[in-house]
Amino acid sequence: MTDLCVNIDHVATIRExxxxxEPDPVFAASIVHLAGAAGITIHLREDRRHIKDRxxxxxxxxxxxxxxxxxAATDExxxxxxxxxxxxxxxxxxxxxxxxxxxxxxxVTNRDAVKKTLDAAKEKGIETSLFIDPNRAQIDASKxxxxxxxxxxxxxxxxxxxxxxxxxxxATIADATFYADSIGLEVYAGHGLTxxxxxxxxxxxxxxxxxxxxSIIARAVLVGLDQAISEMLLLL
Ligand code: PXP
Numbered sequence: 001m002t003d004l005c006v007n008i009d010h011v012a013t014i015r016e017x018x019x020x021x022e023p024d025p026v027f028a029a030s031i032v033h034l035a036g037a038a039g040i041t042i043h044l045r046e047d048r049r050h051i052k053d054r055x056x057x058x059x060x061x062x063x064x065x066x067x068x069x070x071x072a073a074t075d076e077x078x079x080x081x082x083x084x085x086x087x088x089x090x091x092x093x094x095x096x097x098x099x100x101x102x103x104x105x106x107x108v109t110n111r112d113a114v115k116k117t118l119d120a121a122k123e124k125g126i127e128t129s130l131f132i133d134p135n136r137a138q139i140d141a142s143k144x145x146x147x148x149x150x151x152x153x154x155x156x157x158x159x160x161x162x163x164x165x166x167x168x169x170x171a172t173i174a175d176a177t178f179y180a181d182s183i184g185l186e187v188y189a190g191h192g193l194t195x196x197x198x199x200x201x202x203x204x205x206x207x208x209x210x211x212x213x214x215s216i217i218a219r220a221v222l223v224g225l226d227q228a229i230s231e232m233l234l235l236l
Contacts, residue, residue: 002202005039005068006032007190007213012042012050014221025051026058032065039066039087041211044080046072046094053080060084068211070131073110073117081121088127090151090211091117104133104153107141115145122146129188134176142185149186151211152176154201158192166197174204181206195219 011028015021029040040063042051060067069086071077072094081089091114093105107114107130118128129149132138133156142150157169177187189201190211202210 002207003038003209005041005066005188005190005209005211006037006216007041007043007070007211008032008217009041009043009050009213010217012052012055016050025055026062029059029063033063037065038209039068041068041070041090041213043070043092044077046074046076056080056084056086060086068129073105073113078117078120081126082124085124085126088129088149089117089121090129090131092131103155104135104138105131107132107138107145111141111145118146129186131191134173136176136179139176139180139183139185142180143183147185149188150180151188151190152180152207153191154189154193155191157201158194158197170200173201177204177206 008025008028011023011025014023015025025042032040040059042056042059044051044053044056056069066088067086068088068090069081069084070090070092071081073091091105093103095102105114114130121128127149128147129151130138130142130145130147131151131153132142134152139150152173154173157166157173160166160169173189177189180187187207188209188211189204189207192214193201193210193212194215198210198212201207
């Protein structure tokens with residue numbers, strides 16, 4: 001079975017729509033744990049648009065399953081990671097204008113910044129992963145800078161608009177997975193995975209862990225709506 005890490009950023013996105021206290025991603029982290037997921041993923045963005053420093057610190061305190069912190073390869077984030085000590089950091093590219101992470105990290109051209117951040121984390125015993133496109137040059141560079149793992153970006157697969165295009169992207173992901181595994185990297189995958197497209201990815205045996213966020217939070221809103229309305233009606 002493939003491990004599931006649930007990305008709960010969008011619980012915080014709903015909170016920030018009103019800049020209030022609910023829904024609290026710290027509560028969500030406990031539910032993720034109780035539901036049997038292997039880990040919790042949160043992305044502390046430079047602009048703090050959803051997850052805040054307070055969320056990271058409290059989730060670190062309550063989280064008894066793997067805590068994976070997505071972050072940019074900056075000195076500020078390296079310092080925070082070293083202070084808070086998630087189980088793993090995943091370095092991602094970050095653009096202020098983007099709606100979500102677009103494209104994998106270019107490890108080939110950002111080797112120095114990536115290595116500096118990885119070295120700081122590794123010195124504190126934190127596992128390290130790099131979110132990259134399924135591309136051999138990026139995989140080789142990830143190995144060279146000393147990452148423990150890569151997370152393969154599944155966005156192109158998720159966005160493929162024909163059966164043939166999806167099959168081609170799946171084959172590219174499988175090939176990248178086998179290659180990364182053969183050179184001793186752990187392999188994870190994520191981005192854009194849904195209830196409709198996840199199974200073929202989960203069947204690639206060497207992929208140990210999937211990071212899934214938007215689709216799970218989107219479904220939670222709908223499957224929970226009936227109960228939420230019933231509870232309000234009881235009060236009225
Ligand atoms: N993996 C990484 C590195 C991401 O940045 C994201 C999105 O925050 C995900 C996985 C989860 O993607 P999605 O929300 O589309 O499931």
